[in-house]
Amino acid sequence: MSSPYDCDLLVVGTGPAGQRAAIAAAKLGRRVAIVDRRQSVGGVCVNTGTIPSKTLREAILYLSGYRLKSVYGQDYRVKESIGMADLTVRINYVVRNEIQIIHAQMTRNGVRVLTGEARFEEPHTILVQDYERGTIRVTSEKFVLAPGTEPARPENVHLTGEAILDSDGVLAMQNIPRTMTVLGGGIIGLEYASMFATLGTKVTLVDGRQRILEFVDTEIVDALTYHLRSHGVTFRLGEEVVYVEMIEGKPVAFLASGKRIANDTLLFSTGRQGRTEQLNLPAAGLTADDRGRLKVNEHYQTSVPHIYAAGDVIGFPALASTAMEQGRLAALHACGQPGKSMPGLYPYAIYSVPEISMVGRTEHELTAACVPFESGVAHYREISRGQILGDQTGLLKLLFHTETHELLGVHGIGEGASELIHVGQAVMAHHGKVEYFRDTVFNYPTLAECYKVAALNGLNKLI
Numbered sequence: 001m002s003s004p005y006d007c008d009l010l011v012v013g014t015g016p017a018g019q020r021a022a023i024a025a026a027k028l029g030r031r032v033a034i035v036d037r038r039q040s041v042g043g044v045c046v047n048t049g050t051i052p053s054k055t056l057r058e059a060i061l062y063l064s065g066y067r068l069k070s071v072y073g074q075d076y077r078v079k080e081s082i083g084m085a086d087l088t089v090r091i092n093y094v095v096r097n098e099i100q101i102i103h104a105q106m107t108r109n110g111v112r113v114l115t116g117e118a119r120f121e122e123p124h125t126i127l128v129q130d131y132e133r134g135t136i137r138v139t140s141e142k143f144v145l146a147p148g149t150e151p152a153r154p155e156n157v158h159l160t161g162e163a164i165l166d167s168d169g170v171l172a173m174q175n176i177p178r179t180m181t182v183l184g185g186g187i188i189g190l191e192y193a194s195m196f197a198t199l200g201t202k203v204t205l206v207d208g209r210q211r212i213l214e215f216v217d218t219e220i221v222d223a224l225t226y227h228l229r230s231h232g233v234t235f236r237l238g239e240e241v242v243y244v245e246m247i248e249g250k251p252v253a254f255l256a257s258g259k260r261i262a263n264d265t266l267l268f269s270t271g272r273q274g275r276t277e278q279l280n281l282p283a284a285g286l287t288a289d290d291r292g293r294l295k296v297n298e299h300y301q302t303s304v305p306h307i308y309a310a311g312d313v314i315g316f317p318a319l320a321s322t323a324m325e326q327g328r329l330a331a332l333h334a335c336g337q338p339g340k341s342m343p344g345l346y347p348y349a350i351y352s353v354p355e356i357s358m359v360g361r362t363e364h365e366l367t368a369a370c371v372p373f374e375s376g377v378a379h380y381r382e383i384s385r386g387q388i389l390g391d392q393t394g395l396l397k398l399l400f401h402t403e404t405h406e407l408l409g410v411h412g413i414g415e416g417a418s419e420l421i422h423v424g425q426a427v428m429a430h431h432g433k434v435e436y437f438r439d440t441v442f443n444y445p446t447l448a449e450c451y452k453v454a455a456l457n458g459l460n461k462l463i
Helices: 016-027 043-047 050-063 066-072 084-108 167-172 187-198 218-230 320-334 363-368 384-389 417-429 435-439 449-462
Strands: 007-012 032-036 112-122 125-130 134-145 149-151 164-166 179-183 202-207 234-237 241-247 250-255 260-262 265-268 272-274 307-309 348-350 356-360 373-379 395-401 407-413
Touching (some): 016 320, 050 084, 149 167, 167 265, 179 187, 179 250, 187 202, 218 234, 218 407, 250 265, 363 373, 373 449, 395 417, 417 449, 435 449
Parallel strands (some): 007 032, 134 307
Antiparallel strands (some): 356 407
């Protein structure tokens, strides 16, 4: 019996969640279409967010000689004068190749790719405003909405592009500013603040909270803030920005405390909101919250059962890695197939300079839950590989149950922290004990040796 619909599954958004949803359904033999407002696939992740910003970070670390300054001296640089053009060469190369890879995946799996703004006409029909062919009507039995997010822009501030900008505008900058104000101490704000500080920009970071990254282990945050301060970052925490005004060609932030902060560039990084306004959700029987996000159940179904949502548009944790898994699971359920994941063990990575990563629970969470625990720490400066890399900041921290010795959390800062964390994640997935690291042989010299040193440090505390 032929289907009355053009597609079995239509996916809105070609970011990580949309990609995985489309491919998963196509692998099951479903007729799949995917639509994106951009001419290029990849969503925010590939075009303006994760991939470009992390490539920017790598270019900065290389050209500035950051990784080897502790060995060759603070004046060491691969390139004496670094401009935005030097950084964007690498970004353009990586983004171009990522887009080609995604296009090839879609073609290989028979996924129909549409470009244009999508909006619902009724619960099983969307209209795509195609840039070349005009309006296209597409019907589908089921949908996965993964439109991603966009920067939350203040209504009373006009973005000028170079002097006042949001995170989407960073990559379009023509020059590296001498001074910068970053409003917002969340993940994106800290990442860009640390990157520009590494280039020599004097950065002032303003946030209304008394502590940055409240979900991260306190010892790790303390190490990061100490490092950033030593690189010229000024923190103004517990401060509220009343308004921003251009004065003599410079953006000036006026704070409730009476302070004024004037720098060459002002970066707004005050969160992101779901890009759902253009979807005409009421026509599908849906309503987004005040941040443009959609509520879903454990199967990623919205309040309309045949419409699923995944990725940043459903809110926390809003990571590319989790979005991929959400998209895959949503598509599997939409296709009537079982799906399994480990939602309690999602790793987190913050690509600041230095980078931070974590999996499991923090000391604060364990204390609040009255769980008896001990910690073991290994500093990179005590590890041969850390000396080779010239990383004097890095450390790895293990949290484990005092009585059962089960591993409860792993927290790291420093070179390769986002890669190193997966060793602990694998052990935690099998409810492993800290003795595993004590009794295991690791390659030498490697950063993975930190696990053995940290385990010995923690177990010695029990003795």
